[in-house]
Amino acid sequence: MYVLGAGILAHGIAARGPDGVVFANLDLRVEPGSLTVVTGPSGSGRTSLLLTLCGRLRIITGELEVDGFPLPRKARKVRSLIRPARLRPGCELEERHLVREAMTERRLISGTNKASLELGLELVGLELDRSLMVCELPPEEKLLLAVALAAAPAPAGIVVDDVDAGLTQSGRARVWAALREVTRIGMTVIASSTDRPSGDVNVVRLPAGRYYDPTAEIGLPAKAAG
Template structure:
């Protein structure tokens, strides 16, 4: 289940919405296998930034390079490299489904993903969900790790997971971040969004995003844009 991580670089990356900048002038350098924690309050553009890094939101300005592929020209290649585990409301698990159903769905929709690969990802994250459990009945930590495991099973070069600390009780923060840090042992670079930065760990890169806009990301904003690769 090990994949090669990719580096992620941004220079002056910006996205504007109808009411002004969602985020602007972002510079970052995350080496292959590193951990980015983009943190800030609601309205700071965390989700939009993560989707832009994943090739699923078009920039208004600046540039992003993922594993040597520059956006937007190489959008398809970047989308193949980067798996999005959660970036609500655009990307999230269907809460009305059972765990076994979301596993089956992932095997059908993501080439190369198997039930075995998903269960190996569960083991890597210390997760042991029951197949008949409804996603909506899972606790916030298990729901987060389930989404992460499904994405990890795709063997991506980088993995996006937003709202890491959303709804987590205080005593769950450290175990969840420790579990996510183990994702990097399997290769992928981890691009995370959170309200507050995680505990210090080797390879951690933090980015504070100030609140800039009241724009909210509408459902369906993250799309697999058909950018031309050259």
């Protein structure tokens, strides 16, 4: 399996969620086939940035292109190029499914085949008892299963939220090693984490900058940043 990864270029981008601006004044460059890690404390906009980069959250200022396709105008195309492995909340494996059910569901949704699913599992070094429920898997294997299923259809890139959440040090090392393996086939990987992993990775640190809210000039309460 070899993939032509997607490159991403952003200048001065900002996005707003239900509770206000979630990140602002952000520049970034992601090379095709690279591992990029979005770091920052809780509430700094890490998940929102991943949503933005895969075409699921609109920017309100700035310029953003994914594989040459401008957002938000080409959001549908970008969504087909960059697939979420895990985005919290809302895009996670169903805990009460059996592993084999999760695989079947992903095959039907993505249109991939059984052979590609097996390659995805092999890519991240995962051997599972498929009669187990997803909730019975160790946290790192649950996340690796999500990565394998997202990578199986060979998209140009995947996004992976909260890589370090709930994992032991050895579990984190295993997941980061697997994500590096995904990039070795050319796929772009963008992951979020409280802290960066060791080694040579492209790091985007949040919060990125201050955002001017015009409501402040007319005495209205400004929305707090997420």
